[in-house]
Amino acid sequence: MTQQNFDLIIIGSGPGGYVAAIRAAQLGKNVALVESTHLGGICLNWGCIPTKALLKSSELYYTLQKLDEYGLEAKNTAFDLNKIVKRSRDIAGQLSAGVKHLLKKNKVTVFDGFGVLAGNQIVKVSKDNQPVAELKAPHIIVATGARPRVLPGIEPDGKLIWTSKEAMIPEQMPKSLLVIGSGAIGIEFASFYRSLGAEVTVVEIADRIMQAEDEEISAMARKAFEKQGMKIITGAKISKLEKGKDNVTAQIEANGKTETQTFDRVISAVGITGNTENIGLENTRVQTDRGHIAINPWCETREPGVYAIGDVAGPPWLAHKASHEGIICVEKMFGIPGVHPLDTKKIPGCTYAHPQVASIGLTEAKAKSEGRAVKVGKFPFIGNGKAIALGESEGMIKTIFDATTGELLGAHMIGTEVTELIQGYAVAKTGELVEKDLMHTVFPHPTLSEMLHESVLAAYGKAIHF
Amino acid sequence: MAIEVLMPALSPTMTEGKLARWLVKEGDDIKSGKVLCEIETDKATMEVEAVDEGTLLKILVPEGSEGVAVNRPIAALGSKDEKYEPKTAQLKSEGVGEQKSIIAAAPVTPQPLSSSAPQPFVMREGRIAASPVAKRIAQERGVNLYAVIGTGPNGRIVKEDVLSAISQTSAPTISAPQSGATQATKLPSPAQALPAAQSGPNAKQLADLLGQKYTEVKNSPVRKIIAKRLTESKQTVPHFYLTVDCELDALLAARKALNEKENAKVSVNDAIIKAVALALREVPAANAAWTEEAILKYTDVDISVAVATPDGLVTPIVKQADSKSLLDISKEMRDLAARARDNKLKPTEFQGGGFTVSNLGMFGIKDFAAIINPPQGCILAVGAGEKRAVVKDDKLAIATIISVTLSVDHRVVDGAVGAEFIAAFKKLIEESESWLK
Numbered sequence: 001m002t003q004q005n006f007d008l009i010i011i012g013s014g015p016g017g018y019v020a021a022i023r024a025a026q027l028g029k030n031v032a033l034v035e036s037t038h039l040g041g042i043c044l045n046w047g048c049i050p051t052k053a054l055l056k057s058s059e060l061y062y063t064l065q066k067l068d069e070y071g072l073e074a075k076n077t078a079f080d081l082n083k084i085v086k087r088s089r090d091i092a093g094q095l096s097a098g099v100k101h102l103l104k105k106n107k108v109t110v111f112d113g114f115g116v117l118a119g120n121q122i123v124k125v126s127k128d129n130q131p132v133a134e135l136k137a138p139h140i141i142v143a144t145g146a147r148p149r150v151l152p153g154i155e156p157d158g159k160l161i162w163t164s165k166e167a168m169i170p171e172q173m174p175k176s177l178l179v180i181g182s183g184a185i186g187i188e189f190a191s192f193y194r195s196l197g198a199e200v201t202v203v204e205i206a207d208r209i210m211q212a213e214d215e216e217i218s219a220m221a222r223k224a225f226e227k228q229g230m231k232i233i234t235g236a237k238i239s240k241l242e243k244g245k246d247n248v249t250a251q252i253e254a255n256g257k258t259e260t261q262t263f264d265r266v267i268s269a270v271g272i273t274g275n276t277e278n279i280g281l282e283n284t285r286v287q288t289d290r291g292h293i294a295i296n297p298w299c300e301t302r303e304p305g306v307y308a309i310g311d312v313a314g315p316p317w318l319a320h321k322a323s324h325e326g327i328i329c330v331e332k333m334f335g336i337p338g339v340h341p342l343d344t345k346k347i348p349g350c351t352y353a354h355p356q357v358a359s360i361g362l363t364e365a366k367a368k369s370e371g372r373a374v375k376v377g378k379f380p381f382i383g384n385g386k387a388i389a390l391g392e393s394e395g396m397i398k399t400i401f402d403a404t405t406g407e408l409l410g411a412h413m414i415g416t417e418v419t420e421l422i423q424g425y426a427v428a429k430t431g432e433l434v435e436k437d438l439m440h441t442v443f444p445h446p447t448l449s450e451m452l453h454e455s456v457l458a459a460y461g462k463a464i465h466f
Numbered sequence: 467m468a469i470e471v472l473m474p475a476l477s478p479t480m481t482e483g484k485l486a487r488w489l490v491k492e493g494d495d496i497k498s499g500k501v502l503c504e505i506e507t508d509k510a511t512m513e514v515e516a517v518d519e520g521t522l523l524k525i526l527v528p529e530g531s532e533g534v535a536v537n538r539p540i541a542a543l544g545s546k547d548e549k550y551e552p553k554t555a556q557l558k559s560e561g562v563g564e565q566k567s568i569i570a571a572a573p574v575t576p577q578p579l580s581s582s583a584p585q586p587f588v589m590r591e592g593r594i595a596a597s598p599v600a601k602r603i604a605q606e607r608g609v610n611l612y613a614v615i616g617t618g619p620n621g622r623i624v625k626e627d628v629l630s631a632i633s634q635t636s637a638p639t640i641s642a643p644q645s646g647a648t649q650a651t652k653l654p655s656p657a658q659a660l661p662a663a664q665s666g667p668n669a670k671q672l673a674d675l676l677g678q679k680y681t682e683v684k685n686s687p688v689r690k691i692i693a694k695r696l697t698e699s700k701q702t703v704p705h706f707y708l709t710v711d712c713e714l715d716a717l718l719a720a721r722k723a724l725n726e727k728e729n730a731k732v733s734v735n736d737a738i739i740k741a742v743a744l745a746l747r748e749v750p751a752a753n754a755a756w757t758e759e760a761i762l763k764y765t766d767v768d769i770s771v772a773v774a775t776p777d778g779l780v781t782p783i784v785k786q787a788d789s790k791s792l793l794d795i796s797k798e799m800r801d802l803a804a805r806a807r808d809n810k811l812k813p814t815e816f817q818g819g820g821f822t823v824s825n826l827g828m829f830g831i832k833d834f835a836a837i838i839n840p841p842q843g844c845i846l847a848v849g850a851g852e853k854r855a856v857v858k859d860d861k862l863a864i865a866t867i868i869s870v871t872l873s874v875d876h877r878v879v880d881g882a883v884g885a886e887f888i889a890a891f892k893k894l895i896e897e898s899e900s901w902l903k
Contacts, residue, residue: 296671296675298671300671300675302675304675304676338617338619340617404602404606405599405602405603405606406598406599406602407599407602407625431597431598432597432598432599432600432624432625433597433598433599434598434599434602436598437598
């Protein structure tokens with residue numbers, strides 16, 4: 001097999017890999033992209049996008065239940081689970097085709113197969129254990145992503161105990177569902193299934209749900225979910241899962257008591273782990289750390305010329321983090337001036353449950369634990385005209401400022417469409433704006449975004465509408 | 467309304483300094499540009515010039531005061547009959563940039579001054595771009611943003627730049643977070659603490675990555691300025707080079723005679739300074755600097771002479787060298803070089819100059835090309851005088867030859883002018899009897 005030479009080889013076509021490929025192509029580089037399964041990776045095919053499609057359906061269904069509040073009436077409202085799932089799959093397919101088109105447009109050479117680092121700048125590609133190609137390049141990016149973490153005793157079987165993937169394509173609606181883990185993935189599925197009527201129990205080992213979020217937001221989220229009828233058990237552990245014919249019996253240990261309960265299905269959402277196996281890392285000096293490839297701030301591994309980006313290179317496991325790392329990594333390797341490492345304090349995180357949760361930067365507790373004097377602003381949705389008009393008056397926007405410098409240290413929000421609002425603060429953080437800049441910014445009325453303004457004002461005791 | 471004159475920061479890390487001497491007294495009429503006082507730090511003595519005009523209403527900090535905090539009001543200017551009432555708030559709330567309208571340390575004069583290597587710090591002029599958070603931190607910590615190098619978009623100063631400026635010399639007092647790019651699975655190497663902004667290969671990261679061993683020598687402020695200025699020069703000034711060999715035997719003989727006669731210690735370098743000065747008088751076009759609006763042709767022939775010091779290169783100036791005798795130049799040069807090595811030069815003694823001479827002859831270097839010392843237009847690199855085989859009257863002969871290379875900023879001096887200068891220089895060296903006496 002003849003060796004094909006490239007400027008850059010990328011293994012994995014998720015939001016890290018395909019974005020890196022396009023950026024390198026823009027720089028006039030000859031790029032090879034190796035993908036074993038589907039263009040777009042987990043994000044487009046089995047993650048961000050299809051779940052958002054599902055959640056749109058469940059949100060609409062949820063809204064249908066309270067049409068009366070809006071003066072509307074509909075009879076015989078119902079959902080067709082198969083159609084909901086089909087819509088989600090169609091959207092994933094559409095976007096994957098879009099990525100294919102983008103790569104073609106940018107003249108990226110795509111190899112359909114499994115890429116393995118062979119050392120000496122070589123990547124061997126095989127399909128169904130048959131060699132497909134041998135590629136060589138001075139730069140190789142590993143962007144192989146991650147997969148659900150498996151805890152002993154909670155091994156997913158794809159039938160009764162699901163990972164996120166099976167949870168995305170249910171054939172029928174489980175009547176009762178146990179969700180293990182209350183991170184973004186667990187909570188989104190809990191919310192989806194609850195909105196469609198399933199009895200949902202969320203079990204979290206920590207003392208609160210959505211541990212990455214600000215404590216106050218996490219408490220508000222719990223209250224909102226419980227109001228919708230979700231059962232949430234924190235500080236709890238699954239000591240035993242026993243699979244029946246068409247159900248699973250779980251022993252839940254909490255507060256020194258053990259409770260036994262039977263569920264139709266179980267979703268395990270206990271974190272993810274990097275896809276570091278079988279990709280030939282042993283043929284290089286690349287090192288791993290707790291299931292992920294160890295990199296420096298430029299995404300460089302210990303093997304010169306080999307880089308890692310996205311989920312395989314560690315948390316936060318977010319598509320936009322992967323894409324950004326891809327661009328930084330490529331621009332750095334090809335000598336573009338002015339490239340900066342990624343500052344994880346400036347990466348927003350979003351959870352698309354009902355209600356939505358979004359955040360950036362430090363939580364109040366974290367900011368205080370760093371010994372900073374802080375100013376905290378809070379503004380509730382009930383003080384915002386647009387939120388009330390939308391019938392979405394539950395929620396809050398919280399901002400945390402450094403009292404000395406006026407730097408926006410963090411922002412945390414819960415409520416309708418906050419995942420679209422958080423970006424305002426991300427721009428403020430990247431531009432290193434201080435409270436005055438935000439106070440002087442004009443926000444359009446009537447919008448939810450006015451709450452971004454009011455929360456800043458509130459931090460300095462100047463909120464107008466609350 | 468009285469204007470307060472604030473204690474200036476002479477370097478990004480300066481938090482306090484000594485007010486050494488007042489050069490004006492209360493009631494004096496102050497014009498913009500007038501030197502008000504001298505400030506001393508461990509690094510330098512600087513003159514503080516007035517930017518605003520008016521009557522000096524009050525001196526708030528007596529001379530000889532040590533530990534005067536940066537940004538503390540040190541004097542007040544106002545109209546003649548005005549009475550000064552101290553403001554309660556010492557700091558303005560609108561950001562550091564504004565303070566430039568109130569005070570300026572000496573280097574911020576509007577004239578095109580030589581911001582060459584030896585300055586203890588570089589002050590930028592005009593507006594500076596800094597993020598709001600960077601401005602606030604600078605204000606809180608008394609950092610002079612005019613002396614901070616920005617690494618953000620289009621050279622904007624960002625928070626990290628200010629923090630790294632602070633931490634460079636006062637690390638123990640700072641607990642501020644370092645680069646935000648640390649993550650649980652990042653390599654646990656010290657490379658993470660590097661300023662995030664450097665692009666291009668970073669020697670330290672590479673060495674850490676490859677396990678190379680090294681020791682680190684912290685960059686002094688002078689070292690950093692040299693690095694910055696020379697990089698800027700080499701990258702932005704279109705250099706070209708002219709090399710010529712000069713016969714030195716006659717000059718050596720004349721020098722020997724002079725030294726014996728006067729019991730002096732005139733060096734070859736002293737003679738070269740004089741010859742350069744005389745050549746510049748003949749070809750004044752080479753005594754010039756580039757600005758976007760105009761080429762500045764210097765009236766005086768001031769020669770900067772590169773002197774190696776433990777901290778790096780310093781270029782003290784022999785002013786009006788064309789009108790000084792060789793013996794005077796020699797004495798002056800010895801004094802300047804000695805004080806340069808002891809770090810005792812006043813800023814006025816190394817800022818300015820119109821043309822630089824750099825001599826590595828004493829190290830046996832045959833020929834080299836120097837980097838232009840901006841904003842000057844030319845630098846002359848002088849090699850070692852050595853006996854070489856030469857062809858004279860079609861016969862092989864021995865002569866003492868010195869090779870010199872002129873580096874020229876093509877924006878200021880064209881090839882023909884450069885050649886004219888170097889020809890004049892060669893003639894002066896080879897026919898030194900007219901002036902070497």
